[in-house]
Amino acid sequence: MSERNIFAVCDLDVDYAYHFMEYLSKKKNIPFEVRVFTSAVSFQEYVKEHPVELLLISEKAMNSEIRQAKIGQILILSDGVSARRYEEYPSIYKYQSSNQVIREALEHYGESGAGTVQSLKLEKKKMEVIGVYSPVGRTMKTTFALTLGQILAKKRACLYLNLEAYSGFEYLMERKFEQTLGDLLYYLRLGSDQIVTKMGSMVQSINNLDYLPPVLSMEDIQSTTAEEWIRLLQQIIDYSNYDVIILDLGDSVSQLYQILEQCTRIYMPIRADPVSQAKIQQFEHTLQVWEKQAVLDRIRKIKPPYHRSTRSGTGYMDDLVWSELGDYVREMIRKEWEDG
Numbered sequence: 001m002s003e004r005n006i007f008a009v010c011d012l013d014v015d016y017a018y019h020f021m022e023y024l025s026k027k028k029n030i031p032f033e034v035r036v037f038t039s040a041v042s043f044q045e046y047v048k049e050h051p052v053e054l055l056l057i058s059e060k061a062m063n064s065e066i067r068q069a070k071i072g073q074i075l076i077l078s079d080g081v082s083a084r085r086y087e088e089y090p091s092i093y094k095y096q097s098s099n100q101v102i103r104e105a106l107e108h109y110g111e112s113g114a115g116t117v118q119s120l121k122l123e124k125k126k127m128e129v130i131g132v133y134s135p136v137g138r139t140m141k142t143t144f145a146l147t148l149g150q151i152l153a154k155k156r157a158c159l160y161l162n163l164e165a166y167s168g169f170e171y172l173m174e175r176k177f178e179q180t181l182g183d184l185l186y187y188l189r190l191g192s193d194q195i196v197t198k199m200g201s202m203v204q205s206i207n208n209l210d211y212l213p214p215v216l217s218m219e220d221i222q223s224t225t226a227e228e229w230i231r232l233l234q235q236i237i238d239y240s241n242y243d244v245i246i247l248d249l250g251d252s253v254s255q256l257y258q259i260l261e262q263c264t265r266i267y268m269p270i271r272a273d274p275v276s277q278a279k280i281q282q283f284e285h286t287l288q289v290w291e292k293q294a295v296l297d298r299i300r301k302i303k304p305p306y307h308r309s310t311r312s313g314t315g316y317m318d319d320l321v322w323s324e325l326g327d328y329v330r331e332m333i334r335k336e337w338e339d340g
Contacts, residue, residue: 001017005053007032007105010043010061011077016094023098028157028241029200029210047071054109056101058094062086075105099205106201110194127237131263131298133249133256135283136276139269140325142167142267143306145248146209147320147329148267153208156243159236160211163229163259164250165218174313177204177213182220184212188232195232196239206317210242218252226255255293265336266299292335300336304328 007030011017021036032053037043038060046052053072062076062085078091092104132145144160149160161181162169170176179202187198203210215221236245253259260266270280280301287296307325309316320326 005032005072006035006050007054008035008037008043008046008052008056009077010040010057010066011035012038012040012058012061012092013317014038020098020101021087023155024102025100027200028243029159029196029198029203030106030241031196031239037061041277044069054105056092056105059086065290073109075108077101081088103201106197110192110197110201111174120151126264127242128242128244128265129237129263130173130246131249131260132246132269133260133266134269135251135279136269136271139271139276140304140307141269142248143307143325144267144329145246146267146317147304147307147323147325147335149209149211149246150317150321151326151329151333152244153210157202157241158209158244158246159240159242160209160246160248162211162214162248163221163253164214164248164281165252167214167248169214170216172312172316173206173268180213180215181303182215182217184232185215185224185228188228188235195235199236199240207321221250221252222254224254226253226258229253229259230262257290257295260295260298261292263295263298266295268301269304271300272303302332 007024009017009020009024017036017038021034024030024034024036030224035046037046040063043057043061044065047066051070051072055066055071055074056077057066057074058077059079066074067086070280074089076091076172077094079094090108092101092108096099102110107213130148132141132148134141142164145160149158152158184195184199184202188336192198201214203212205211233245236242247259249256249259268280270276284296287293305324305328307320307323309319309323311319
């Protein structure tokens, strides 16, 4: 059976169930097919014919038949009342943000080792992997990458990954992150086969653009091998629903050329001064020495307009989309992305 693993939600509160389904249909980092049920009977009929990997069910809908059904993992949607009849199952408080409910569900699923990632592999079109890199500093590389990501995310499922030693994201976004890309790399090194599920519990979103909070320690970037980066990238390509991944690359990435080889497009913000031009020439010469002509062919040099913003946090991110830089990126997408 080529059917994807099923994430079922069963809640007798019809409004809650459909609101939840609407939210889930927009999430692109969940390696499941989602099914929503508003009666225990309809779910019981469904599970007879279809194996369910993960079930999120309200306490009122739960019963002994469902308890005995073939289900990978059951999680109880709790309304906060303490008299619980199903204490053997983990519970999640239902009246919090849908995003938090999903995050907790995927965390429980990942910890349980209920499924194997092989069964989650998706059959789909090729994913675009966009590299944004420059051997020159102060070119607005990250500003460009975040603008590109937000604008692409209006029409496509887009994931932004920052692979810099010092991204400054906690300060830029004015918030703390419980888990980061560093934690995901740790799971990857442990040989976890639940990487995309774990990633789903870490991913944040701003203006439709999904992003994984970057590492806090430069050691996490410097100690990660090219082979590990490629393995992580391949897991995301194989087991997530994203159309586009944007890699914001810094010089601390080990064997950077190998990562650039994975990219289908590479944008290189440049500057015209003699020192900047000399650095670009050296970088291109090194690629030729390493016989990386395919990487050279994918590089598109750009000179994005300077962006000045007095705001930070979400205000800064909002400003990017409607700035002169945003107009520049929209025009670039129109010219270069055939279906844009």
